[in-house]
Amino acid sequence: MDNSKEITRVLFENFQPQAIHLFYAIGYLAIAVFIYGVYVQIRKYRRGKPDGSWNELFHRFVDMVKTMATHRTLVRRDKSAGRAHGLIFLGFVLLFIGTSTITLEYDILEPLFGVKFWYGNFYLLFSLVLDLAGLGLIAGLIYMMYRRKWLHLPKLDYKRVDRQEGDIDFDRSEYRREDWAFLWSFILIGITGFILEATRLVWLNDRPEVWDYRMWSPVGALLAQIMQTLGMASESAGAFRPYLWWFHGLLSLTFIACIPYTKIKHIFTAATSLMFKDQLAGRRLPKVPDDQKTAGYKTITDLTWKNLLHLDACTKCGRCQEACPANAVGAPLSPRDVILSLREFANHALSAKELPKEAELDIHGKDVGQVFMETLWSCRTCLACVEICPVAVEHVPIIVQMRRNLVEAGEMEPLLEKTLQTIHKTGNSFGESKRKRAAWAKELPFEIKDARKEPVDVLWFVGDYASFDPRNQKVTQSFAKLMHHAGVNFGLLFEAELNAGNDVRRVGEEGLYELLASSNIGTLQACDFASIVTTDPHSFNTIRNEYPDFGGKFEIEHYTTLVKRLIETGQVKLKKKLDYRVTFHDPCHLGRYNKGYDAPREVIKLLGCELVEMARNRDNSFCCGAGGGRIWIPDPVGIEKPSANRMKEAGQIEGLQVFVVSCPKDLTMFEDALKTSGFEGQFVVRELIELIDECIEYEVWEDTAVTA
Amino acid sequence: MKILVAVKQVAALDEDFEIRANEKDVDEDFLLYDLNEWDDFSLEEAMKIKESGTTEVEVVVVSVGPDRVDESLRKCLAKGADRAIRVWDDSIEGSDAIAIGRILAAVAKKEAPDMIFAGVQSSDQAYASTGISTAAYLNWPHAAVVADLQYQAGNKSAVVRRELEGGLLQEVEINCPAVLTIQLGINKPRYASLRGIKQAAAKPIEEVTLSDIGLSGADVGAGNSMSHVRRMYIPAKGRAEMIEGTIAEQAAKLIQIMNEFKGV
Numbered sequence: 001m002d003n004s005k006e007i008t009r010v011l012f013e014n015f016q017p018q019a020i021h022l023f024y025a026i027g028y029l030a031i032a033v034f035i036y037g038v039y040v041q042i043r044k045y046r047r048g049k050p051d052g053s054w055n056e057l058f059h060r061f062v063d064m065v066k067t068m069a070t071h072r073t074l075v076r077r078d079k080s081a082g083r084a085h086g087l088i089f090l091g092f093v094l095l096f097i098g099t100s101t102i103t104l105e106y107d108i109l110e111p112l113f114g115v116k117f118w119y120g121n122f123y124l125l126f127s128l129v130l131d132l133a134g135l136g137l138i139a140g141l142i143y144m145m146y147r148r149k150w151l152h153l154p155k156l157d158y159k160r161v162d163r164q165e166g167d168i169d170f171d172r173s174e175y176r177r178e179d180w181a182f183l184w185s186f187i188l189i190g191i192t193g194f195i196l197e198a199t200r201l202v203w204l205n206d207r208p209e210v211w212d213y214r215m216w217s218p219v220g221a222l223l224a225q226i227m228q229t230l231g232m233a234s235e236s237a238g239a240f241r242p243y244l245w246w247f248h249g250l251l252s253l254t255f256i257a258c259i260p261y262t263k264i265k266h267i268f269t270a271a272t273s274l275m276f277k278d279q280l281a282g283r284r285l286p287k288v289p290d291d292q293k294t295a296g297y298k299t300i301t302d303l304t305w306k307n308l309l310h311l312d313a314c315t316k317c318g319r320c321q322e323a324c325p326a327n328a329v330g331a332p333l334s335p336r337d338v339i340l341s342l343r344e345f346a347n348h349a350l351s352a353k354e355l356p357k358e359a360e361l362d363i364h365g366k367d368v369g370q371v372f373m374e375t376l377w378s379c380r381t382c383l384a385c386v387e388i389c390p391v392a393v394e395h396v397p398i399i400v401q402m403r404r405n406l407v408e409a410g411e412m413e414p415l416l417e418k419t420l421q422t423i424h425k426t427g428n429s430f431g432e433s434k435r436k437r438a439a440w441a442k443e444l445p446f447e448i449k450d451a452r453k454e455p456v457d458v459l460w461f462v463g464d465y466a467s468f469d470p471r472n473q474k475v476t477q478s479f480a481k482l483m484h485h486a487g488v489n490f491g492l493l494f495e496a497e498l499n500a501g502n503d504v505r506r507v508g509e510e511g512l513y514e515l516l517a518s519s520n521i522g523t524l525q526a527c528d529f530a531s532i533v534t535t536d537p538h539s540f541n542t543i544r545n546e547y548p549d550f551g552g553k554f555e556i557e558h559y560t561t562l563v564k565r566l567i568e569t570g571q572v573k574l575k576k577k578l579d580y581r582v583t584f585h586d587p588c589h590l591g592r593y594n595k596g597y598d599a600p601r602e603v604i605k606l607l608g609c610e611l612v613e614m615a616r617n618r619d620n621s622f623c624c625g626a627g628g629g630r631i632w633i634p635d636p637v638g639i640e641k642p643s644a645n646r647m648k649e650a651g652q653i654e655g656l657q658v659f660v661v662s663c664p665k666d667l668t669m670f671e672d673a674l675k676t677s678g679f680e681g682q683f684v685v686r687e688l689i690e691l692i693d694e695c696i697e698y699e700v701w702e703d704t705a706v707t708a
Numbered sequence: 709m710k711i712l713v714a715v716k717q718v719a720a721l722d723e724d725f726e727i728r729a730n731e732k733d734v735d736e737d738f739l740l741y742d743l744n745e746w747d748d749f750s751l752e753e754a755m756k757i758k759e760s761g762t763t764e765v766e767v768v769v770v771s772v773g774p775d776r777v778d779e780s781l782r783k784c785l786a787k788g789a790d791r792a793i794r795v796w797d798d799s800i801e802g803s804d805a806i807a808i809g810r811i812l813a814a815v816a817k818k819e820a821p822d823m824i825f826a827g828v829q830s831s832d833q834a835y836a837s838t839g840i841s842t843a844a845y846l847n848w849p850h851a852a853v854v855a856d857l858q859y860q861a862g863n864k865s866a867v868v869r870r871e872l873e874g875g876l877l878q879e880v881e882i883n884c885p886a887v888l889t890i891q892l893g894i895n896k897p898r899y900a901s902l903r904g905i906k907q908a909a910a911k912p913i914e915e916v917t918l919s920d921i922g923l924s925g926a927d928v929g930a931g932n933s934m935s936h937v938r939r940m941y942i943p944a945k946g947r948a949e950m951i952e953g954t955i956a957e958q959a960a961k962l963i964q965i966m967n968e969f970k971g972v
């Protein structure tokens with residue numbers, strides 16, 4: 001290397017002063033256009049409602065940087081695309097930093113302070129790094145082009161499931177055109193950059209301080225070699241260079257000016273969206289302030305600025321759509337389309353100087369940019385979309401907020417309306433008398449304590465399905481026996497327990513949820529206990545994540561964690577091992593919602609079963625279709641149910657004996673699906689508790705229980 | 709323009725209920741209260757008239773009953789009723805449908821509505837006569853079991869379709885003001901969201917005493933009713949048994965049962 005000042009980047013050599021001035025003028029114009037665009041975007045976000053996500057800003061920032069640096073969220077479930085994006089990202093960042101340092105020296109440090117650093121070793125090293133960055137950028141872009149053109153990925157098809165052929169917003173071809181314009185202009189900037197570099201080398205090949213160090217920009221050097229071989233002389237290179245220079249320069253400036261107006265803005269919006277990611281998004285839904293007149297989102301300005309920002313962060317990657325169970329069975333819902341519709345709506349309605357009239361801000365309806373009621377009701381609030389979105393878009397809170405508005409207007413399935421009224425009247429979705437809630441306990445050979453009357457260690461919150469559904473009652477009884485056998489001091493709330501409200505809230509009936517939650521919290525607070533256990537992941541989620549917002553802070557665990565501990569400490573003794581070949585279905589509310597992936601698997605292994613995973617497992621588990629209140633809405637006939645789709649997946653496991661679930665609703669959904677999807681006789685659906693039950697030898701009273 | 713909608717809070721039986729010691733009614737502990745199903749439809753019909761025309765319409769709901777009835781009235785307010793009136797005095801306890809009609813008529817005289825809607829019947833007592841007795845006390849025309857209504861605020865008359873037996877409909881033109889008793893299914897009642905009900909708590913419910921409407925204890929109550937409940941009971945269940953076995957065995961069993969029955 002050589003640290004001589006001669007070795008440096010040739011910038012405006014041989015340019016007329018007017019040309020340089022012109023270039024600067026265009027540069028300032030581009031920046032002005034950029035800044036105006038940013039201003040319009042920020043004005044748009046500011047038209048949303050406030051959001052309290054400003055806490056722990058530094059922490060959030062660090063998290064965001066980590067996520068971006070590792071590309072963690074992008075390589076998930078699509079390694080090639082994630083890596084290609086990584087190359088583009090890295091290339092862009094390095095080239096941007098490189099160009100900025102040139103500006104820093106040329107336009108600021110040198111004229112003002114006479115400081116120069118862009119020469120010698122520093123320059124050479126940078127040339128090398130930038131050359132490699134450029135190469136990575138182009139390679140990444142080529143892969144993206146290949147992927148779009150030849151891989152025919154369904155997730156990159158922008159045709160909408162909720163619109164018909166012929167509707168103006170059906171195929172969204174303008175998005176496809178934008179994608180290609182973006183890829184082509186970006187790749188052209190990269191390619192012309194290299195050719196420019198090569199041309200410069202050929203042109204100045206008689207200057208040793210340029211030519212001798214050409215290997216520090218290897219791509220340029222290689223191209224230069226080729227050009228020379230093809231017969232390009234120094235003069236012709238010198239004559240050609242200005243054209244190329246202007247082309248490259250203008251394209252780059254246009255690119256910068258376009259950032260806030262096109263998909264390129266995701267550079268900023270995605271980063272900010274990641275920074276404001278809510279770890280509890282969907283798990284803990286937003287409260288409706290008491291003084292707010294209407295619940296939920298009716299107009300685009302009801303969205304918070306954060307929601308509006310999420311809309312802009314979406315890169316249309318389609319991962320959410322690919323993971324969506326409603327979409328998989330052909331329901332008119334794609335989480336991406338909900339986001340994109342609202343984005344188009346926001347861009348249309350909120351970008352002008354004046355806000356349009358209230359009536360023109362309604363996001364519900366059948367028009368362009370509006371979201372259909374059927375779309376919103378198709379959602380299972382399974383959180384698969386939120387989980388996989390690489391840029392932290394939070395679909396479910398938006399969907400539920402919009403449903404709240406539908407509920408207020410009474411726009412829902414009659415059966416759902418009936419169920420909500422039933423829950424209001426009886427406190428459970430089965431319409432049973434409160435007195436019958438613990439009827440299942442009467443058949444047990446021992447008494448269960450009433451936690452309202454005496455202190456217990458563990459309070460068992462049973463939940464509606466486990467209490468009233470006859471099939472689940474058997475499981476509930478087994479769990480009671482298990483706890484009794486293990487010597488756990490536990491009790492129930494009996495008729496004072498109400499539906500926990502998890503699904504009522506996800507339906508969007510916030511008032512009813514508040515009623516249920518506050519009643520349960522009041523009941524729980526009057527009892528003396530150390531922690532809560534439940535077999536119902538839905539109750540588990542809302543008590544764990546949402547009751548605290550209403551003043552109910554309780555220790556709670558899902559039974560899988562408790563049972564695992566009881567087995568490990570020897571309180572539950574397994575008298576025999578099972579040798580079943582099983583698979584496990586992660587319930588959304590235990591797995592994705594609360595990261596309870598491991599405990600059930602460990603219990604399965606402790607029982608001696610051989611666990612074979614389905615292709616979609618853990619955070620990619622496929623919803624049974626019952627979430628978000630869909631258990632109270634009949635599925636349309638003629639289209640596949642998500643549960644049947646799941647059965648098919650399990651059916652592919654060779655020699656599968658048991659399909660294990662750990663959620664009462666799953667048991668109901670999958671036992672039904674097993675019958676209808678033709679796998680009956682091949683394998684069975686069992687609640688994990690039933691398998692544990694097989695391994696425990698109860699004392700004598702068990703016999704009396706069975707014959708009673 | 710004003711529509712008075714008479715509503716009732718009805719009782720539904722809980723699981724395993726018991727009869728009160730005096731054998732006149734079910735023990736209150738086993739009753740669940742809610743708005744009468746028919747009243748959802750009559751209120752909706754009033755709301756539709758309110759929302760469709762250009763004339764200003766005031767929808768007033770009225771109910772006769774104790775404090776607990778406020779909950780049901782609040783539901784009506786949440787659905788959009790403008791005002792709610794609750795009439796109560798302890799002496800009203802035990803009134804039959806005719807006595808209640810007397811009270812409602814007294815309220816109507818004070819409110820001077822242009823129309824009165826009531827449900828065809830209540831789901832707990834099923835007399836189907838409260839609306840009609842109200843009309844009788846007011847000396848207004850009435851139409852019962854209305855399954856369709858063509859009426860706009862301010863009209864001098866209404867055209868109603870009454871549901872008769874065997875799927876027959878009868879179209880009747882009726883002069884207003886009139887009392888209509890509304891049948892299930894005439895419309896699709898709206899959903900009252902719980903937030904709506906909560907917010908309706910801010911709207912006052914007017915509590916009216918007998919003297920406010922010009923009546924006294926001598927007009928109401930069991931003593932001033934035309935019918936009285938003598939006894940409420942669960943009829944003994946009939947018995948049935950499937951006799952199995954060979955013909956001879958069946959015959960033998962049959963003879964045995966007959967003998968038992970005769971007390972031989």
Ligand code: SF4
Pocket residue numbers: 320323324325326327333334335378379380381382383384385386395396
């Ligand atoms: S929550 Fe589940 S069903 Fe709803 S949009 Fe997301 S992925 Fe689809």
Ligand code: SF4
Pocket residue numbers: 313314315316317318319320321335336339388389390391392393
């Ligand atoms: S919302 Fe997220 S996952 Fe869905 S398309 Fe947009 S960026 Fe991709």
